[in-house]
Amino acid sequence: MNQDQLKQNVAEAALKYILPDLHADTIIGVGTGSTANKFIEALAPHKSRFLGAVASSDATAELLRAAGIEVFDLNQVTQIAVYVDGADEANKKLHLIKGGGAALTREKIVAAVAKKFVCIADSSKGVEVLGRFPLPVEVIPMARSYVAREIVALGGNPVWREGVTTDNGNQIIDIHDMAIEDPEALEQTLNDIVGVVSNGLFARRPADVLMLASAEGVKTFSTMNTVSQDGNYF
Numbered sequence: 001m002n003q004d005q006l007k008q009n010v011a012e013a014a015l016k017y018i019l020p021d022l023h024a025d026t027i028i029g030v031g032t033g034s035t036a037n038k039f040i041e042a043l044a045p046h047k048s049r050f051l052g053a054v055a056s057s058d059a060t061a062e063l064l065r066a067a068g069i070e071v072f073d074l075n076q077v078t079q080i081a082v083y084v085d086g087a088d089e090a091n092k093k094l095h096l097i098k099g100g101g102a103a104l105t106r107e108k109i110v111a112a113v114a115k116k117f118v119c120i121a122d123s124s125k126g127v128e129v130l131g132r133f134p135l136p137v138e139v140i141p142m143a144r145s146y147v148a149r150e151i152v153a154l155g156g157n158p159v160w161r162e163g164v165t166t167d168n169g170n171q172i173i174d175i176h177d178m179a180i181e182d183p184e185a186l187e188q189t190l191n192d193i194v195g196v197v198s199n200g201l202f203a204r205r206p207a208d209v210l211m212l213a214s215a216e217g218v219k220t221f222s223t224m225n226t227v228s229q230d231g232n233y234f
């Protein structure tokens, strides 16, 4: 089974998981990336069952509109029932690295508002220790070199993602070569550097539910229980 099929399987599993929570006034948060795009495809035929969506990027907003799903500005919305998005890495505490698609800041905002965050990925994204995937940091352009020096002082290897501008008009630094033993502490430390807009660690607000697809099927983990329904850890 290829990765594309796994992404489709987990997107369909997420749809099945959230369907009972959809009502005429429900707003859904929708993430960014190839797995989130599969979720939009799965969601589209059910658009009459909920009110609309808040998107975590301009690209996702465009796809949602093309699928006939109404897109709301977050400032028009007081509640997001559920947020469905992919990730670049996930650990057993459901802490995540996100931002491979440079949408981390809006993703973090939507996750903060959402009552429930359902993260969907193929099982290759499940790791013991976060950090093999370079950790994205969104920075105000004029602060890029200063932030990079501060990252070096923390023991990381910062690499500017040249040519990429975020939807917020900022730049991305990816931190390589950092085993992240304490994701919550590092998330806070990076946030405290002046010029950092946000970073791709989702540890202070982790996923509530993590669905990982492999050739054997989709396993569902929650923050209450990191053992899946079949009794196995990832």
Ligand code: 5RP
Residues within 6 Å of the ligand: 031, 032, 033, 034, 035, 036, 085, 086, 087, 088, 097, 098, 099, 100, 101, 102, 103, 104, 107
């Ligand atoms: C975008 C993200 C994505 O969720 C993450 O990069 C995973 O993407 P994909 O589903 O394409 O593997 O955080 O900023």
